[in-house]
Amino acid sequence: MPRFLSVMVLWPLLTMLLASPAAAMPATLTLNADQQAYTVGPWLEILEDKSAGLAVEDVMASDQWRPSQSESVNLGVTHSDWWFRFSAHSEYRREQLFLLEIAYSNLDVIEIFLVDENRVIETFTMGDHFPFHRRPIDHHNFVTPVYWPAEKTLDVYLHVRSSGAMQLPLTIWHPADFSASDQKRQLAAGLYFGAMFIMVLYNLFMYFGIGDRSFIFYVGFVGCISLFVSSLTGYSFQYLWPEAISWNEKSIGFFLSLAVNFAVMFTHRFLGASDETRPWLIRQGLRLMYLLSLAMLLSSLFVPYTRMLVIVIGGSVLACIAALILGIYGWVKGEIAARHYVLAWSSVMIGGLVLAGNKASLLPQNAITDNAVQIGSLMLVAMLSFAIAHRLNEERRRRYDAQYEALTHERNARAAKEDALLAQQRANAELEKKVEERTEALRKANTILEELSETDVLTGLKNRRYLDEAGKREYVRCFRYRRPVSLVFVDLDHFKSLNDTHGHLIGDDCLRTVA
Template structure:
């Protein structure tokens, strides 16, 4: 039983390996819809061609292969044509071999009666180098060099297939030799067409290829836009996977070489080997996201990531290793990773993971398509379709199914987000209600607090007002003379310093007046001290009445002396004001207990622009000296300080 299972496994691996060899090393065989039987006839028997012949002829039954691969030129080949053992019929085993160096294929056409135009079509766009020698009646007519190692514009006809048109006249024998160098298999699907039927067939094939590639491009671009708009890694990986598959399919059909990089043959050589492991890496990362392996299986998650790293490294190094080895390595990688992805999906199906069943259907669809292509290629199935058709159908089916999986995943995520948003909204409403309640409680507390603060503030304001009034009273008591109500000596000293600084800064004149009551001792002795105090108050009131400016200041300097500060006043103005004060006082008539008290004063004046900090004190001394000068001059007069 174990041996039977191992044989079945080896046979399945061989079938899958063969199907992926088709993708990696050959194009789509668009015209080989019939099989052929082995023919042991000689190489020089030509295909008889007439106007009544069918317009599509599969040339496989007429192809001969040269056994000696060391022949490099047509001249040497013609010398060996006499040895018929060097040529034999081309078989299916020859087509499965990997690598062809200096391999020669040949067939002949004979036209007995009609003038004909035909096209030889080789539907393998991945052939590296084909050198075609066209002989007419054993004479060399033309040489064409084709292959994807040459720029696209060097082909005889600008087509993704290798085409060679020719005309054949009645009675001519046309012999064609193909010298082939190819790193892949010797898959040589050669068909002889009439021009009209070929145009119709190529249009049908182009429509089918364009439809398939168009589906892949549409899905890939749409997924890319969804990834950019939503920031979803699932759509990003799927978009990368589909875009890689699109370029691979376009390269296999030769369409990428025709339209994307026609002047870069080296890129055509590298496109498929580099993009296949890159597509596998995207498929692994996409599987990780869409199957949510992070939450369901850590071993599968780690295995998928390790395989993705392996695929990325393989994509980087595959162009630097031997092509035959890389072909086997890529084929093994594709088969192994495909099995791993199918196993992942089946495990998730058994675990009832959401979307796992649809994902498994897509993977199994691609596997079945690859299996049928392998069976057809090995000859186990003989269907009237192209060998690559099942794998291409499976590939398109898998891409569409994965798009459906992503759509369902996106819908599930959208519903989950809506539910989360609904829960978040309900939670936000509850939070808002709690916040409103907290705000109401805070407002009530703030209102009570504000009421308490207002009460305390009112009490504080009352207290501050009382303190301010008391402070003002205290200040007045500290600056006001208690007897006369004018400023006292300390306030005079403070104001004298301040006005001196203003005079110095503004360069304005400052005037000082020193006033003394004449014969004040006689008043006290004759009428008493109360009469003297009354006289002092009357004189203080009279002086205050003559000081009109707010900046003017009168203060009681001593017992019967007064000092007056006149800011911004020169000596002339100060003398005028002093004289007015003196006259006003001299005209006062005071009666004290029926006795008249005459009042006279002497005034000393000093005025100057203050120059230094000590200058105000000097002005005061000068005014005092002028006062004593007025006293000595006879009293009841005004005297201005003069240095003389």
Template sequence: MQLYLRIFIALTALALVGASPALGAHPASPCPTLDASMSYQRATLMDHVCFHVAAPEDPAHRAKKPAELPATLDWQEAGGHDLVFSHTDSVYWVHLHLTNSSEKRGFWYLKLNYPLLDDVTFWQDGTSTSSTLVTGDQHPFLSRGIDYRYFLLPVTLGPGDEQEITLRIRSSGALNVPLSLETPGALIAESNHLTLTHGLFYGALLVFAVFNLLLFISSGTAYYFHNAFYMASMGIFLFAMGGFANQYFWPDSIGYANTSIPLLIALCALSMTLFGRSFLEVSPGTLSATTLTALGWASAGLLAMTFLLPYNKSILLNTLLALTVISSLFLIGILRWRQGYAPALWYVLAWSVMLVGTLIYSLAAFGYLTDFLAREFFMLIAIGAQVILLNYAMVQRWRLLNQKLLHVEHNARSELELKVHERTAQLRNTMEELEKANRKLATMSLNDALTGLYNRRHLDNVLPELCAESRRTGQPLTLALVDADHFKNINDTWGHGFGDLCLQRIADVLWRHVKRPRDIAIRFGGEEFALLLPGTSRDGAHLVCQHILDDMQHTSIRTNDGTDVTLTLSAGIAVFAADDHEQTLFQRADDALYQAKASGRNQIAIIDAEIAQ
């Protein structure tokens, strides 16, 4: 109880005192100019940023554009710190002066790494450009101009050009303004890493939720359903906090972009309460049961009140409720563990991780901690660790139940024979569902998620087998490597999303021409594909590849701006020889592909074993 009181008092004190970023004093001169062509200056962007907090009585609060700002506006230097503010009614102005000392024209993205802002307006005034971008959660998602969960502002500077960038930011919640200036290549690389991380996290969370739901269906045990409910609601909440929900679920729903956050917090609190009560086997009539019942009704009540209360009040109340639920479940878990309920130990460990992660994430979301992106990753790690510990706790609970079952069987076999039979059937069903889930996971691990083709792992598994079969039977085996020509230009020109669409179209073409039951089409990396053609001769493989190249050359793909784009492919072919190793075969096909590329692309090259020697 003392730990719970300390946590609650600390959070309440922070909420009452408020916080603002530890920023520098009033500058004696304008903010220093940032040379966008210098990577080390881009890395220290916040050393070149100025800001002004316009309270409601400040004339700058009423200004709608930079020209309306007072000439004597008191700008402050960020001093290298992220701009982080707690709940206020102020309007925030941010200013950045850019130049390009390079002799080449440069292109960058100014990225604002916080998705939950109501109104964000960018002004660009420079030597050769002047534009305004009005966006935020109170505007349709397409207002951002770039389909990305964070805010991106394209910045183009010619040699010697200068540009003034001004931001006006207003939000009904806490406010984070983590800015960075990045090249398109760095942005794409970071996006790829984030996609992989989030894909693994949300994929694992979905698998665990579905698995628990299947356990509930097979066993009828309530805490499996409550655990699936909790993981699903927590996953959707993090999806919304990360900006994905606004991007994919309700891009045109302006009001729900804000309402969804406190709504999902209350939903998470309700699911946590239900799961904790069922898993910990809290006895009715005890103080713990009364507390959890009250918290459950409070969660349901605030869930309904979210549609009536203002956002700034509902987000605060629902967050405090969620922290109260987590702290209460932590204390009740300790109590059940001290009472001798063994699975409660792992439950307490899981909730300890959750408590720390939620506190840090809440402080970042409310504007009391900087680097929201790092806190988001910390929260993902905390949730992932908690899910693993919770599922391990359920395994321990199952183990405990199994021990009790054996003890009952030993002491009263004749009287409880029917119940033992029922329990054994439940366990058998559970193991069957687990085996199905494992088979499903094994299948998923062999397929490329984007194109549906087999992946590199499948290629590594099946190629040695096909080579051994060809060596044993004397039947031909042909390997063709196919690569998209100038694919980097596609990503650089129309973005990674359109590049993914092109890869799917290439996969469609491969599906159309790789028809035989034993033929295999594989995407083994980026825009690189492989065709394994057992029983196909050199000429037959050339014919298949020629059909693929012709089909692709006549397939048009439409971009978001209505432009029709066509791709070409290059292919390299190698035929397996009896004394070949699979790596030799692959290297020969790769050399042939390189030869096709070097000869002008959109063509096929073949390297035979005797030529390679």
């Protein structure tokens, strides 16, 4: 029983020890018609050249090779040169053309050596430290044609130098399969850049139509992000500046820094970060981010590439964090546009972190990590477009509400004015009526007074005053028309004797009776 247990324990260890030499030495890759493409990573061996002075003859004789143990080599940022090798055997009975693709466009120097029985039979040199026309095939990635002899095994050695991330996603293609796959990739790239270009044009027209500076900042941001992605994927070097080697190395950091600069200005304008109602810390933080973006911009032009990458990527992450904090603050305050803003920057921040993790060899290299920036930036552009559209709708609604409120106030003011006018008219009519009544009363009073002034109180007949005025009138009338006038007097005989004898009361009665 103890012997059985010993065998059970030692057998796996013995198996691993016996298997480890075989595992350490990758097998030969077989090329045939059964596969469309061959991922070379599992068959690769790696050798680090810290002195950057080894020749192909030196590495061929070296025993320091180690297997890559991954489908896509990703060594992160390193200061060493690296050598890679693999062996492949063609089962075709005739010489066959294959395409060797390195799907990473930011490698400084690439030397490919085809070795047959320890003899170099062909050499290719390329990289972004050489003019684009030096590449054997016009492609944004590094694609090399290799004519494989019939039923032959070739050793392929690759010498790679990079001041950035050391990545080697190596694939062997049949030409027709490469063309079909590349068409899909070019279509995806065309859709991406086309969407970004449409957003640039649309928001540029919106700026000219509305005049809001947030649109021009957004246009600058989208344009710089597009150029950053184009430089990162090699399209700019292929189509825009194929001979500008030095500028091509700086362009990635430059456009990313400029995009951050536009993003900070857009944030200030879009979320009102300069508003005095914002917390002091947020306002000062955005000002610092603006200064940081300027420092990033200068570093992209004057700082060595490796250090520049650290500054630019670190600054971009800080800018995303600051933008998220400001957006979350606005979201908490109830600003609906800030919600889209937070979602937009979350997507690009995740994409940026995935890219940084990919370049730092913390995340594996695959279709998602390689295109994280494109995915994140496209989501960012879409979400920011929603945010801008929502803000425009919100401003339009506020203007409509303000216009409606102003119109309501105007209507109320007009109604109040009409009511006041009606009240004034009624008051005037009432006053006029009262004036007429008072005038009529005054006229009647004057008439009565005049009657009283012309009438004798005792007899009720016209008095001496009336006689004087009537006499004057009649005299003037008769004089005007030349007519005669007559005056009749009635005298009461012995009235004075009656008045003296019987008293004034009897005299008054006598006068009243005669009248």
